[in-house]
Amino acid sequence: xxxxxxxxxxxxxxxxxxxxxxxxxxxxxxxxxxxxxxxxxxxxxxxxxxxxxxxxxxxxxxxxxxxxxxxxxxxxxxxxxxxxxxxxxxxxxxxxxxxxxxxxxxxxxxxxxxxxxxxxxxxxxxxxxxxxxxxxxxxxxxxxxxxxxxxxxxxxxxxxxxxxxxxxxxxxxxxxxxxxxxxxxxxxxxxxxxxxxxxxxxxxxxxxxxxxxxxxxxxx
Numbered sequence: 001x002x003x004x005x006x007x008x009x010x011x012x013x014x015x016x017x018x019x020x021x022x023x024x025x026x027x028x029x030x031x032x033x034x035x036x037x038x039x040x041x042x043x044x045x046x047x048x049x050x051x052x053x054x055x056x057x058x059x060x061x062x063x064x065x066x067x068x069x070x071x072x073x074x075x076x077x078x079x080x081x082x083x084x085x086x087x088x089x090x091x092x093x094x095x096x097x098x099x100x101x102x103x104x105x106x107x108x109x110x111x112x113x114x115x116x117x118x119x120x121x122x123x124x125x126x127x128x129x130x131x132x133x134x135x136x137x138x139x140x141x142x143x144x145x146x147x148x149x150x151x152x153x154x155x156x157x158x159x160x161x162x163x164x165x166x167x168x169x170x171x172x173x174x175x176x177x178x179x180x181x182x183x184x185x186x187x188x189x190x191x192x193x194x195x196x197x198x199x200x201x202x203x204x205x206x207x208x209x210x211x212x213x214x215x216x217x218x219x220x
Contacts, residue, residue, distance in 0.1 A: 013069030023207035051077035
């Protein structure tokens with residue numbers, strides 16, 4: 001019998017394109033990698049409805065879904081509608097209680113609605129939203145990664161993150177988190193694989209760690 005490969009679908013974080021995974025290489029004899037991309041949501045679309053639409057891109061049975069940051073929230077929603085082998089979230093959260101206090105505060109004050117999201121063509125500002133980093137040297141790099149500059153999409157994303165409502169951690173979920181993540185501080189995170197000195201962008205800057213550890217994490 002031929003060995004069935006494990007199909008792994010990768011979902012980038014807010015405003016990012018799949019090139020953030022360009023240095024992630026799983027052994028080709030065991031895995032097949034598939035890249036998912038954000039699309040602009042329809043007016044009034046919920047994250048749940050968005051997940052159902054995104055699932056139309058999943059063409060293999062029992063895949064592994066891997067999502068980064070906001071993409072991690074999305075893959076958890078996707079997994080509610082299709083049979084999956086495992087969900088892996090990176091630099092993300094698995095319940096509302098793991099969101100930082102400033103996001104909870106923003107939810108109740110609606111302060112996030114005042115954020116200058118119209119300035120999405122300002123890559124430095126977008127990087128601060130998406131990556132939690134102030135960038136100078138790596139501006140060109142982030143221009144490559146952060147290609148979704150649609151104001152409606154950014155507004156929608158912030159709204160979905162801040163108002164995400166999930167109380168319990170799903171089954172068959174693995175959480176990988178950096179100990180120096182400024183967007184989702186590790187102090188709020190429970191039960192995760194911790195990456196030493198990992199930041200919110202570690203999927204880009206620590207690809208070697210992921211290439212070494214992901215095969216085992218996926219198959220165990």
